Amino acid sequence: MNKFKVQNWFLPFRLAQYIILSVIVGIWMGYPNFMHFQFVLYSIATLSFSLLLATDYRHKLQHLTLFLIICQFVLEIVIESSIIYATGNINSQFSVLLILTIISASLVFRLIGTLLTASTVSVAYALIIWFGFGTDAMPRFTIHALQTIFAVGDSIFYPIFMHMLIFYLIAFISGYLAERLRKRDQELAEASSALQKAKLETDDILKNLNSGLLSIDRSGTIIFFNKAAEKILDYKEENIKGVACTTVFSERMPELAEILMQGIKNHIAYPRKEVTVINNRKESIPVGLSTSVLTEKGNQIRGVIAIFTDLTDAKKLESKVRISDQLAAVGELAASIAHEIRNPLAAISGSVEVLKDELDVSEENAKLMSLIVKESDRLTHILNEFLIYARIDRPSYNKVELLHLISEVLEIVYHHKSYHNGIKVNIESDESMIYVNGDEGLIKQLLLNLVVNACEAMGTDGGELTFRLAWHESTGLVEMYVQDTGPGIEHHLLKNIYQPFYSTKKEGTGLGLAIVHRVCTALDLSVHISSQMGEGSTFMVVFKKFVSQTDTDSISVEEYA
Incomplete structure (x- = not known):
C-alpha cells in the first residue's frame, strides 16, 4: 500500500468493538483462564494501533500500523470464536460479533480485503463448530466429529451454511458501500483541494494587485481590502475589515464613503471618477476610482467593489508636460518679439542719454530721463533673458569639467549686483576634477541662474552659498547640489517655481x-x-559622467574577456 488511509470513524468503531468484547469477556464470562493470553495480546494490539492512528506517526509508520491492525483483527476473530464456543457454540447469540468485525474490516480494507476477512471468519466459525462436536474421550478435530455434524442433518448444517452466507453477504455489501464511500470522500477531498487552491490563487492575485481594491457588502461593511489599498488609503486591513465604510472613511475621505454607499442605496456605479483622500500625514492624495455594483438573482444588491489608483505621479507628470508646453510657447514668443523690440529700445535709451548730456534740463526732467534709461536697461535685460530662453533648443554635447565651470561662473557672479561680501561661498567635491557630458554654454547658463537666484534669495542679510558635488561610480551619475541659507520657499509654492514670469521676489x-x-x-x-x-533651499541637478571612447572600449573588452 503506497498510501495507507482509513475512514475517520474507523478508530471509534474499533474501540467500541473492543469495549463490547471486554464487557462480554470480563463481566458476562467472568474472564475465563483459557482467554487470558489472547485477550492480553488483543489489548496490546488495540492500544498500539490506536495510538498510531491518533497521531501523525501513522503516515511515517504505515506498514507497522497496517500490521498491527491485521494482528488486531486476527486476535479479535480468535476471541470472538472463543466466546461463541464458550456460550453455546452453534446456538450462541454472540455470532453477531463476527459480523461487526467484517463491517469494521470494510472501513480499512478494500472489497477484496473485506471478502478475505469474511473467509477467515467463516473458517473460524466452522472450526469452532467442528471443535464443539468433539468429546473429552476423543480428539476434537477428527473425521468422526465432522461426520457427526453431517449426521445430525439440517438442524446443524443449514445454520452453519446460513451463517457463512450472511458473512459473505455482509462482507460484499459493507465492502461495496465502503468502497463507494471511499471514492466519494476522495472526490470531495479533490474538489475541496481544487476549490481551496483556486481560492488561494484568487486571493493571492487580488491581494497583490498594483491597484487598490476594496469591497463592501449590502450593509456597507468592508469585507475585502488588499495591500495596495492599505498603502494608498493608509489603513490596515485588520483594523477596518468588518467595520462599516462610513465609520472608517468619514473623517479623512467622506467622499469615498459617499460614493460606495450610493452604489448600495441607489445602484449607482462610477466607471471613472477622481476623488481626493487625506492620509495620516494630512497629505492630499488624488485617487482615480472605478466602482461596480454586485448583484444577485432578482437584481438584489450583494455589495460594491471599488478599484482605485494613486494619481500623484500622473499628476506630477501632467504638471511637467503642462509646464514644458508653457515654456515652449514662451520661447516661441520670445524668439519672435525680442529682436523687434531690442533694437528700437536701444535707440531710445541711447537718444535719451545724448539728450541728457547735451540739453540743459531741470532737475525733475533729468530724473525722468534717468528713469527712462534705467527702465530701458531693465527691459533690455529681460529681452536678453528671453533670447537665452528661446535659444535653448539644440544642445551640443561635449566633455565639460564641472569644477572649472563653477569657478568661472563665480567670477561672473562676484561682479553681479546681487552678490556682496556678506555671502560666503563653499565648494565641496569628492574629486579634484569631475567631467560630465553636456553643453558647456548651457550648463554655464544653468549655474549662473542658480547662483544668482541663491544670492537674490539671501539678499542683504547674506549667508552661505554651498556647491557640493558627488560622483556615484556604480551608476555613473554626478549629483550637484546648490544650497543657500535664505528664507526658503513655502511648500505650496514649489510647484510653480519653474513657470515663466513666476517669482517670489519683488x-x-x-x-x-x-x-x-x-x-x-x-x-x-x-x-x-x-x-x-x-x-x-537646495537644488540638486543630476549629470551623466563623461565617458570617453577609450574608456568605453576598455569596458567592452573587460566584459567579453
Missing part, C-alpha cells in the same frame, strides 16, 4: 528658474528642489 523677472528648467529639459538632466522655511 524685482525678479520670473525667468531665472524657468531657464534652469528649460536647460535641464534640453540636456535631459534631472532637477529637484527641497526647501525649508527659515533654513534655505
Whole structure:
C-alpha cells in the first residue's frame, strides 16, 4: 500500500468493538483462564494501533500500523470464536460479533480485503463448530466429529451454511458501500483541494494587485481590502475589515464613503471618477476610482467593489508636460518679439542719454530721463533673458569639467549686483576634477541662474552659498547640489517655481528658474528642489559622467574577456 488511509470513524468503531468484547469477556464470562493470553495480546494490539492512528506517526509508520491492525483483527476473530464456543457454540447469540468485525474490516480494507476477512471468519466459525462436536474421550478435530455434524442433518448444517452466507453477504455489501464511500470522500477531498487552491490563487492575485481594491457588502461593511489599498488609503486591513465604510472613511475621505454607499442605496456605479483622500500625514492624495455594483438573482444588491489608483505621479507628470508646453510657447514668443523690440529700445535709451548730456534740463526732467534709461536697461535685460530662453533648443554635447565651470561662473557672479561680501561661498567635491557630458554654454547658463537666484534669495542679510558635488561610480551619475541659507520657499509654492514670469521676489523677472528648467529639459538632466522655511533651499541637478571612447572600449573588452 503506497498510501495507507482509513475512514475517520474507523478508530471509534474499533474501540467500541473492543469495549463490547471486554464487557462480554470480563463481566458476562467472568474472564475465563483459557482467554487470558489472547485477550492480553488483543489489548496490546488495540492500544498500539490506536495510538498510531491518533497521531501523525501513522503516515511515517504505515506498514507497522497496517500490521498491527491485521494482528488486531486476527486476535479479535480468535476471541470472538472463543466466546461463541464458550456460550453455546452453534446456538450462541454472540455470532453477531463476527459480523461487526467484517463491517469494521470494510472501513480499512478494500472489497477484496473485506471478502478475505469474511473467509477467515467463516473458517473460524466452522472450526469452532467442528471443535464443539468433539468429546473429552476423543480428539476434537477428527473425521468422526465432522461426520457427526453431517449426521445430525439440517438442524446443524443449514445454520452453519446460513451463517457463512450472511458473512459473505455482509462482507460484499459493507465492502461495496465502503468502497463507494471511499471514492466519494476522495472526490470531495479533490474538489475541496481544487476549490481551496483556486481560492488561494484568487486571493493571492487580488491581494497583490498594483491597484487598490476594496469591497463592501449590502450593509456597507468592508469585507475585502488588499495591500495596495492599505498603502494608498493608509489603513490596515485588520483594523477596518468588518467595520462599516462610513465609520472608517468619514473623517479623512467622506467622499469615498459617499460614493460606495450610493452604489448600495441607489445602484449607482462610477466607471471613472477622481476623488481626493487625506492620509495620516494630512497629505492630499488624488485617487482615480472605478466602482461596480454586485448583484444577485432578482437584481438584489450583494455589495460594491471599488478599484482605485494613486494619481500623484500622473499628476506630477501632467504638471511637467503642462509646464514644458508653457515654456515652449514662451520661447516661441520670445524668439519672435525680442529682436523687434531690442533694437528700437536701444535707440531710445541711447537718444535719451545724448539728450541728457547735451540739453540743459531741470532737475525733475533729468530724473525722468534717468528713469527712462534705467527702465530701458531693465527691459533690455529681460529681452536678453528671453533670447537665452528661446535659444535653448539644440544642445551640443561635449566633455565639460564641472569644477572649472563653477569657478568661472563665480567670477561672473562676484561682479553681479546681487552678490556682496556678506555671502560666503563653499565648494565641496569628492574629486579634484569631475567631467560630465553636456553643453558647456548651457550648463554655464544653468549655474549662473542658480547662483544668482541663491544670492537674490539671501539678499542683504547674506549667508552661505554651498556647491557640493558627488560622483556615484556604480551608476555613473554626478549629483550637484546648490544650497543657500535664505528664507526658503513655502511648500505650496514649489510647484510653480519653474513657470515663466513666476517669482517670489519683488524685482525678479520670473525667468531665472524657468531657464534652469528649460536647460535641464534640453540636456535631459534631472532637477529637484527641497526647501525649508527659515533654513534655505537646495537644488540638486543630476549629470551623466563623461565617458570617453577609450574608456568605453576598455569596458567592452573587460566584459567579453
